[in-house]
Amino acid sequence: MNSPETLSLIDCHPSESSFREDVLDGLSREQKQIASKYLYDARGSKLFDRITTLEEYYPTRTEASIMRTEIDAMAEAIGKDTLLVEYGSGSSEKTRILLDRVSQNLQGYVPVDISRDHLMDAAARIASSYPDLDVRPVCADYTSSFPLPEFVEEAARIVVYFPGSTIGNFERDDAVAFLDRIAQAVGAGGGLLIGVDLRKDPDILHAAYNDREGVTARFNLNLLRRINRELNADFDLDAFRHEAVWRSDLGCIEMLLVSTKDQSVRVGEETFSFEKGESIHTEYSFKFTPEQFAEMASEAGFRIERVWTDDQDLFSIQYATVGAW
Structure with a gap:
């Protein structure tokens, strides 16, 4: 490794x-x-x-709390022999909650980020913490096409992990087009574990x-x-x-x-x-209602399988799959 x-x-x-x-x-x-x-x-x-880490910024701590509570169900959805591709990996701190539970079942982990130095620092920390996990960083603008490592063919399936509700940075048509590119990348049977921020005060x-x-x-x-x-x-x-x-x-x-x-x-x-x-x-x-995001995902070829939220409905983590074309 x-x-x-x-x-x-x-x-x-x-x-x-x-x-x-x-x-x-x-x-x-x-x-x-x-x-x-x-x-x-x-x-x-x-x-x-x-x-x-700021007190006012609720998304990160709320998303992390949902993950800790629902991690077993998320791990079951991701499955075994999966290639996990994280879009916009950043510091990968939330990713550790996921990898602590699923790393032994993964074919590999591919963090993708546009900031090369930040990506390599985070990937090195992940590689050190999970020595048996094959870590293959990709420096790229994930809103465009980019290559995956050659070992992708060895995986039973591909799941994209896209935390933080970055999907909210896209206007609607661009969001659907972006989700469609993810659907094409993971292929039939592939999955998407995504953070989706919800409407609120x-x-x-x-x-x-x-x-x-x-x-x-x-x-x-x-x-x-x-x-x-x-x-x-x-x-x-x-x-x-x-x-x-x-x-x-x-x-x-x-x-x-x-x-x-x-x-x-x-x-x-x-x-x-x-x-x-x-x-x-x-x-x-x-910021989305669950119905709004489900409609966008459907237009891109995804079916929402699970939705996990916190007790105040501030934030959601959703798991979607691609059916056969």
């Missing part, structure tokens, strides 16, 4: 040119926007890990995305820091503020970076003007 020192990485990290093209395109739109996946460079990933949501310590603000503003560093830009971080608002019309939290003055910003050879109060959209976080 792999040791932390000999982990074999499949590296499909997006190119700098892709980042530049997406940023220039997004800043040229009437509503300026930058895809949320670019929030997760090494520093952004560490800041997000900090967010998950907007005050709870507002507090979760506007924490008192300002960690979420630093996480959001770090995107501008990254653009400055990687794309030769001159964003003044003190001239933008973080804002996260509940959009009742859309059923989501919208995260923004708002210009605090009239200003111009250079990105490479391009210059962009901002009026005071003008914003850059950086993230949606949609």
Whole structure:
């Protein structure tokens, strides 16, 4: 099996040119926007890990609590000789709850993340903690196609693990298309174990995305820091503020970076003007009813088999399978 020192990485990290093209395109739109996946460079990933420990941020601890309570049922659903592929593995802390129970039954574990350094650190820790588990990290944008290790053919089935309700970062049509790509990747008989955040009191949501310590603000503003560093830009971080608002019309939290003055910003050879109060959209976080998510999953070819929730119905973990095509 792999040791932390000999982990074999499949590296499909997006190119700098892709980042530049997406940023220039997004800043040229009437509503300026930058895809949320670019929030997760090494520093952004560490800041997000900090967010998950905050008192106001309920999703991570609630999801972990559900997993601890229902882990036997989840392990039964995943089955034996399964290849477990985790999308957006991050620090893989919740994954340990799962691996403590199922690692001995897995064909292998494939963590997938866009932040290479963060991925390799987490994969090395997993490999060290589970020496008999074949760990094969993949650095990739999981919203696009990427290769799986060759040993995938040896597995009885593939199950994608997608915790944290990151599915909520996609608008509806994009979410269905993304779920469809997962269905194609796991194939008939494959499964999906996914975290799905639920509709709730907007005050709870507002507090979760506007924490008192300002960690979420630093996480959001770090995107501008990254653009400055990687794309030769001159964003003044003190001239933008973080804002996260509940959009009742859309059923989501919208995260923004708002210009605090009239200003111009250079990105490479391009210059962009901002009026005071003008914003850059950086993230949606949609919240679902169980019926809404089941409908989306069905359109992508999945059938919801199990739904586990906490006693306050703040969050859900759902298991879905793909039937024969």
